[in-house]
Amino acid sequence: MGAIQNLQPLAYAVASVTFFFGTITIFLRFYCRLLLLRTWGWDDWISVLIFLVSIGQQIILYMFLHYGCGLHIAVLDGYHGEQIIKWLFIEEVFYYCVHFVIKNAFLFFYLRLSPDKNFRLMVFLGFGTNAAIFVINVLMAFFQCVPMDEIFHPGTHPNAFCIEKLVLLIVPSILNIFQDLYILLLPIRTVWGLQMSLRRKIAVLSIIGFGASAVLVAALRLIPLFEMNSSPDLSFVLGKMVIVAAVEVQLAIVAVNLPSLKALWTKLTGGSSSGSGKGYSDQKGYKLSSMEPGRSKKKSKHSRGSITALEQGLSSTESEEELFRQTGTTFLAPGGIKVTKMVDVKMTDRLNGDSDIDEKQRYNGVSGSL
Template sequence: MAFEDLQPTAYGVATVMFILGTVSIFLRLYCRSVILKTFGWDDVMAVFLLLVNTTQQAILYIFLHYGCGIHITLLSAYQIESIVKWLFIEEIFYMFTHWTIKQAFLLFYLRLSPQKNFRRMVLGTMVLNTAFTAINWMLAFLQCIPFDAILHAAAHPGAKCINKLVLLIVPSILNIITDMIILILPISTVWSLQMSIRRKIGVLAVIGFGASAVLISALRLIILYELYISPDLSYVLGKMVIVAALEVEFAVMAVNLPSVKALWNQITGGSSSGSGAASGYSGAYKLSSMERKRDGQYKQSSKVSGGRSGNRGSVTMLEQGVMSNESEEELFRQQGIKVTTNVAVTMGDKGESDTESGRRGYGGYQHAR
């Protein structure tokens, strides 16, 4: 049996989800500025997202104030006219909200790797995200000629308008396309990092939380089609308020989750011993907190037996030049090298030379036996 009044449910869902999304933003900012001390451009975008998300929430409340969630036959002409006006405003701002969320995610991706190809793909996705938003705005503003026919359709019987179903479905499809690209983009980069498989899966799981927003976006298509075929505009928009609140706030939480993971590790003691800014990090979070050195490159070299040195690949878990004990142990264990703290080079009874002794313990590293 259908609810005759969706407003209590819509108010409840929208409020709870907004609180969760807002708390995740504040936790992110706390982790980045206080715990990790790696405040970056993606965090600046998170501050902007806080303002954008608050405005989006206010629009949802305005919808409910004018009667969304209640059958249209119970509303006054003024309420219906107000809903139509705010529906157009929400079309524009909803697209901008998603643009902001995606840009915050992509700015975070720029921390993941110094590889030029990956960074070019991220920057290309930023451009694509902006282009899709511009296309959606053009569809919204040019959907009817004259423009006033958008808000007062009855007053312009001869207006030329784009098919309503196209206006409802195309923006959502473009939104889903960019969501899928953003989800797929980091997989190969994360999988190539010098980490255990367990940690790689953990990192991808944290990033992949955004898939929840993609699923909700797909479900939103059902509500959009119902909006196209149903004359009960206000009641269907009550459902849309619920779905929009879930979709936006899950996406907001997905953006902030990699940063909040550091707070979880600090509370649970999930990381092994470290010091300074590196203390309390997990391998998963270090990916999000890597900073490029001034020369634009990440470098790592390790000295091996016989005085030879070999490059073991680019650094993948640096945090402002500090590597925690946990990461060091993990990396050297993978390479068959173990870290030693004290090395004493002495002349043995059999006349062993310093060079021969050094082959066993040069630079504090020994081959694991």
């Protein structure tokens, strides 16, 4: 069997299918946060930006294929070669923007997880390193050659100074992988220290850890990058890069949206993701805590049963998801949730040897608002 001569059909299929699934998770996130939970935070605004950069990334991948990526360089003319180089530079810069936005979405979500000062400090450190890596990568892209025209017309400026090609290809990817690992590992200690069952801890970490798949693909991306450094067949290698980039970016988008879809899963299954269908009567001693930004919470030394929002699930919205499950199909906005309990108390009086006196005290209208 001869070597593959055309990667374009496969590249078009992979790019289109992965974009479809990534976009579906974005819209499902909007549905859950806006209509089911009515809790919209900073990480959700970032998800809007993710949707926009995902569209931009998809357009660039299609432009690569339009100008011949996936075909061997020998069958392309000079015009197509110039266009590929131009779009390679655009993708180089835009790819860094995509990673910067997606990583920030993860970090803003982590701010919902716990009020612990040390944990939040590590999250803000993640914001700082993410911004620093983004700036370094963009500066390397724009100043890879002096004069800049050497990027688009290589070999036309004899006195041009350029960063070594392998450094330019590998260093930004390695920096992004390290940042991915930092974000992936950051919440593990916090989740593992919570007072919940081992099964639930594993479920929570599995959802958060889905991002490991994107990290793995990002590591595999190094293979075509090394090939780009050594192969003269740039257009064909970029066809492979289109496939890897499409899978990597859309997996990361699915990973960042997955925790927000728990409310939808709860609605479809009619139960809690933790595997418990019990109501509040089986959750004595616990109170629901919201970690929504801008809402102050006083912590009491004697509230032994109090758990954070993360212990109820993955974020502050978990409290609201649980209430959503308990109230069926009706979910009221914060402040409009009313819980009524009926308590029967039997009292016996034997002071005067009289017969038992039964008295029922009924308490109605116990209301709670979040």
